[in-house]
Structure formats: C-alpha cells, structure tokens
Amino acid sequence: MxxxxxxxxxxxxxxxxxxxxxxxxxxxxxxxxxxxxxxxxxxxxxxxxxxxxxxxxxxxxxxxxxxxxxxxxxxxxxxxxxxxxxxxxxxxxxxxxxxxxxxxxxxxxxxxxxxxxxxxxxxxxxxxxxxxxxxxxxxxxxxxxxxxxxxxxxxxxxxxxxxxxxxxxxxxxxxxxxxxxxxxxxxxxxxxxxxxxxxxxxxxxxxxxxxxxxxxxxxxxIKPLKMEVEDKILYELPPNTQGVSTLQLISALYELDMGRFPFDDNGRIEAWSKTVEEVYEFRDRFIGDPNYMDINIEDYVTYQSLRTFRYGDKRKGSAISGGDTxxxxxxxxxxxxxxxxxxxxxxxxxxxxxxxxxxxxxxxFAKEKGLPNSPAPCKKPLHTLSILAVEDGSRRYIIGCVGGDIRPQLHLRVYENIFTYSMSPAEAVDAPRFVYTIPRGLQRVVVEKPLKPPLSKNIEAVQVKQYDSPGYVHVAVIDKTGRTLLTNDPRSEGIALAIR
Known part of the structure; x- marks a missing residue:
C-alpha cells in the first residue's frame, strides 16, 4: 500500500x-x-x-x-x-x-x-x-x-x-x-x-x-522536554502528557544498542519487552498533573535515569488504549x-x-489513591497526547500519530526506522510495526506481517496483516531552505499535499 x-x-x-x-x-x-x-x-x-x-x-x-x-x-x-x-x-x-x-x-x-x-x-x-x-x-x-x-x-x-x-x-x-x-x-x-x-x-x-x-x-x-542523542536534539511535550515516555524509549534504543538487531529479526521484538514494561511502569507511578508530581521530570528523560527507581511489586498487566486522536x-x-x-x-x-x-x-486518572495521577477536583489527568520533534543538522522532523497510550511506541518505531534503519520518512511510515498493547505482566504484542512474532512464553503475540496494527503516524521534514516533505500513513484515510 x-x-x-x-x-x-x-x-x-x-x-x-x-x-x-x-x-x-x-x-x-x-x-x-x-x-x-x-x-x-x-x-x-x-x-x-x-x-x-x-x-x-x-x-x-x-x-x-x-x-x-x-x-x-x-x-x-x-x-x-x-x-x-x-x-x-x-x-x-x-x-x-x-x-x-x-x-x-x-x-x-x-x-x-x-x-x-x-x-x-x-x-x-x-x-x-x-x-x-x-x-x-x-x-x-x-x-x-x-x-x-x-x-x-x-x-x-x-x-x-x-x-x-x-x-x-x-x-x-x-x-x-x-x-x-x-x-x-x-x-x-x-x-x-x-x-x-x-x-x-x-x-x-x-x-x-x-x-x-x-x-x-x-x-x-510550555517548555518542551529536551534530550540530545548522538548529533540530534529531540523534543517532546512535558507532563501532564506522556511525552517523557517517548524520550525514554528512544534513549533505550541507544543505551541498549537495540540497533544491533536486523529490522526483521523477531529477537528485536522480544528485546524491547522489558524496556517497554519499565517505561510504562514509570509513567503510571510518577507522571500526572505537574502540580502534583514529586520529581523534576527533566532529570528523567533518559532510560538510564528511570532505572534508578525501585518499584517494589510490579502492577498487574492490563490492556492500554489505542485511544482516538x-x-x-x-x-x-x-x-x-x-x-x-x-x-x-x-x-x-x-x-x-x-x-x-x-x-x-x-x-x-489512576483508579487508586496516592499517585500523582490519582483523581481529584480541579486536576489535570495524565494525557496520552504528545508530539516528537527532532533536529538533525539542517533538517527538522515532526512525528506524531493517532495512538492513545501506545503513542510513545509508535513514535519510537518511526524514529528508529529513520535513524537506525536508514529508511526515508515514507519507508519509515509504511514499514511493518509491532506495539505492546499490554505492556506489563503477561505482555501482549501486536505484530504486523511479514514480521515474525517473538517466541517467548511470557509474551502473547497477535500477528495481523500489514497495516492492521493500531495507530496512524504522520511525519514531515523541513530543510533550511523551507522545502518540506510530508507523509501520510497508508493506514489512515487522510492525505498529504504540498504547494510552492
């Protein structure tokens, strides 16, 4: 397609x-x-x-x-x-x-x-x-x-x-x-x-x-969150959004050398399992309305930083929403x-x-007391909306999607396609994806064909046709002359159009 x-x-x-x-x-x-x-x-x-x-x-x-x-x-x-x-x-x-x-x-x-x-x-x-x-x-x-x-x-x-x-x-x-x-x-x-x-x-x-x-x-x-990796500068939305989760996942891409896996290696899907679990655990325990948070979020934009926390008992796994955006x-x-x-x-x-x-x-809102995202009057709930921007030398990228809770994973998938697997923006959006729809406990991952599902007994894999996983991602890149390339996900009913 x-x-x-x-x-x-x-x-x-x-x-x-x-x-x-x-x-x-x-x-x-x-x-x-x-x-x-x-x-x-x-x-x-x-x-x-x-x-x-x-x-x-x-x-x-x-x-x-x-x-x-x-x-x-x-x-x-x-x-x-x-x-x-x-x-x-x-x-x-x-x-x-x-x-x-x-x-x-x-x-x-x-x-x-x-x-x-x-x-x-x-x-x-x-x-x-x-x-x-x-x-x-x-x-x-x-x-x-x-x-x-x-x-x-x-x-x-x-x-x-x-x-x-x-x-x-x-x-x-x-x-x-x-x-x-x-x-x-x-x-x-x-x-x-x-x-x-x-x-x-x-x-x-x-x-x-x-x-x-x-x-x-x-x-x-608001002041966007900022992270520098290699020769790139990344920006995401701060709390009450989940934007920090995108940066933590991309940080893990480099810290854990996830690029060592070939794109179509199902070991890559399994390798992301623990990282995804930890990132969502951090989000649900520590992110919410910034007026109720106990941490300085700018100190926790990397994967390494979130691993300093001791979480105690892990939460029971449950499905996260694809949302509608x-x-x-x-x-x-x-x-x-x-x-x-x-x-x-x-x-x-x-x-x-x-x-x-x-x-x-x-x-x-969380369904329990004692968290930054616990419910209260006049309070902002944790927001799934976020947007990723990237400065890479003379080129600037914006990556965003329909995706709800899985949005950080979709941002990661397209980012790594471009910057790790050397795909064009169009190829990066088109490529088969995988997303964890139950990120904790007995995990569930949706895998688009022709990617092969992971073999781990701790991961329930659901294989679907290409273009049938949740979410639509759009990417645009602009150079120093103002020339803009815009892409539109084939999974959506939208289009991309540009003029002089």
Missing amino acids: PVKVSIGCRGVTADHPLAVKVGLDILEDGGNAFDAAISISAVLSVVQPQMGGLGGDGFILGFIDDEIGAYASSGKSPSKFDTGRYLEEKPIRGPLTVTIPGLVYLWGQLYEEYASLPFDRLLKPAVDLACNGFNAGWFLSNSSKSYEEELIRYEWRRYFKGIKLGDLVVNREMARTLKLISSKGWSEFYDGKLAEEIVSQLRNQDVDVDIDDFRKHRCIR TFFIVSDGRAFIGFIQSLFYPFGSGLIAGGFPVQNRGTG
Whole structure:
C-alpha cells in the first residue's frame, strides 16, 4: 500500500482530505501556518467528530520563528468532581469522565499571538460543512457501528448512531456553535451565553460542572522536554502528557544498542519487552498533573535515569488504549508545527453539548489513591497526547500519530526506522510495526506481517496483516531552505499535499 507523500514549500498532512484541502486554501489565501492550523482543527472537529473537537483538548509542538515552541490546552476535572464515586465506579464513559474542553482556548491563543486572517474566515469552512453536510468516510462510519452498543445509552445516539459510509452527515447544532464562536469570539465558549448553554446541557446529563469551571480554563505556553542523542536534539511535550515516555524509549534504543538487531529479526521484538514494561511502569507511578508530581521530570528523560527507581511489586498487566486522536502537521515554509487534538476514547464520554461530543479525558486518572495521577477536583489527568520533534543538522522532523497510550511506541518505531534503519520518512511510515498493547505482566504484542512474532512464553503475540496494527503516524521534514516533505500513513484515510 503506497504511502501518501508530497513535497513543496507549504503543505499539510492530516487524517481527512477535506481538512487538508481547507488548510491549503488558507495558505493560498495568504494565511500562515497558524491560520491554517485553526481552520484544519475546526474542520476535523466536524468531519471526524469521534476523534477530537470542540469538546476535547489540544496541544501543539513545532518550530516557531526558528525556535522550538509548544502550547498545552488540557482541561481539569470540575471543581465539584466526586473523587470517592469515581474510585468506586471506575468509569470509562459518562458524566464522571468529563473534563473541561481546552481546544477552543488553544484556537484563541494561537489566533491572538500568530494569526493573520480574520477569525470568522478561519472557521467558515467548518461552519459550512456542519451546516450543509459532508459524506461520511470509512473511519467515521466504522466508529459509529463499532461503538454503538457502548454509547447507545448516552445522548450520542441522537447525533452519531447509524452513520454509514457515504451518508450525508449534517450537524446544524454544531454549525450554530461554531458560528457563535466565529462571530462573538473564541472566549464565548468559556465565558458567554454559549458557555452557559454548554454547562446547562452538561448538567442535564449529570455532569456536576458550573460556569466557573469553564471561566478558569487556560491554555499555556510550555517548555518542551529536551534530550540530545548522538548529533540530534529531540523534543517532546512535558507532563501532564506522556511525552517523557517517548524520550525514554528512544534513549533505550541507544543505551541498549537495540540497533544491533536486523529490522526483521523477531529477537528485536522480544528485546524491547522489558524496556517497554519499565517505561510504562514509570509513567503510571510518577507522571500526572505537574502540580502534583514529586520529581523534576527533566532529570528523567533518559532510560538510564528511570532505572534508578525501585518499584517494589510490579502492577498487574492490563490492556492500554489505542485511544482516538487526530494529528496533523502544517508548514508555511517558516513555521512548522504539529497539532494534536483528542476526545480520548472514540466519541469521548458519550455526552453531547452544542452538537459536539465531550471528552472522557477523566478516564485517564489512576483508579487508586496516592499517585500523582490519582483523581481529584480541579486536576489535570495524565494525557496520552504528545508530539516528537527532532533536529538533525539542517533538517527538522515532526512525528506524531493517532495512538492513545501506545503513542510513545509508535513514535519510537518511526524514529528508529529513520535513524537506525536508514529508511526515508515514507519507508519509515509504511514499514511493518509491532506495539505492546499490554505492556506489563503477561505482555501482549501486536505484530504486523511479514514480521515474525517473538517466541517467548511470557509474551502473547497477535500477528495481523500489514497495516492492521493500531495507530496512524504522520511525519514531515523541513530543510533550511523551507522545502518540506510530508507523509501520510497508508493506514489512515487522510492525505498529504504540498504547494510552492
């Protein structure tokens, strides 16, 4: 299956063709990468509502004004969040899993600091698609069918039940929400009549939230984590994200000389077993809302550093989520950014407000007391969203994916394909992969053919066809002249397009 590749000075790779088209339209109309990013993000909220949107969070990482930069807009649990009930019920969906959506605030922050086109121009394509409709792609139709039984009890059923491939999908309620944000400004979502409507709708679905929870939300500029390996500089998002896990895995690639294995050697898969287990154990014990963490995360970006901890009894193994996220990269020849947004699980909590699904990011809290990621009111849960950026001499790379908890492994797979196995970005994205979907205890690894599964009795191997493992990875690389190569994973329904 061919990788989708495009080369030019300005371009977009994203998970849906309509989002890519809109991004290029903005760039051709004189907009910059941030104008395009806001417009792409809004369109993806409409055409892939199961993946991310107005009811979810967002992060960016990229090269801005020739320097690395990052923003985080991750919502907290409501001020009246019931910790005891959460620990008793351990919910996956529903009202107890709702955290305050951050994506619209990220739009506002980027618009205020960088955008050049009018805000209503940036949201108009999304408004039009929501109002007039679009034809459902295979990803949305598959998600509608796959999660119907799980979500039928929630308000979700009135909006997204029974969507089939090619159906005309119209969501005038979401169109109205987007139009209000467009005409009154992004702050309307957090401190206006629209915010009051959203809070009222959530309360009617048993979410104990009030308008002050929305008013207090903030998007912040953050300092990316940094690690130097050989002649490269790597960057990832800091906590409350799992970005440090990516750096720890890549550090292990060098510290343990994992490159000694040929690419197609099944001993390579088994060799990663212990490392993956240790990295996820560290994440789940020590990472969460930075205001609750006891360690300086910058001291633990390497694999060697995390091994200084004594963990005691290892935790029981359980499946980790592939999550549902949408990730895109946009370049205007100067700014070069990765943008990721998510509801966590497909369609989030199952609750709907303003026509859009609301995230279940609260599911990311630990299900026990005494950890940095234990549940509490006004607290950010551990976030699976992260983005990898690499400086390699005169070339800069951005690597990101749909992947949930397995995201650090997907970042590692593509990174090692490029820098250890000397693949091009297109080859690196296309190559067969393996990911541990149960990283601890009796581990489970999903292995794409023609790779051979490991032989260890301590690892349950599930072999699948090539392109059938979870997650989609997109990679872009820009050189010092601004020439950008963008790739799009053949496992996704998206495309990559670039122009002069």
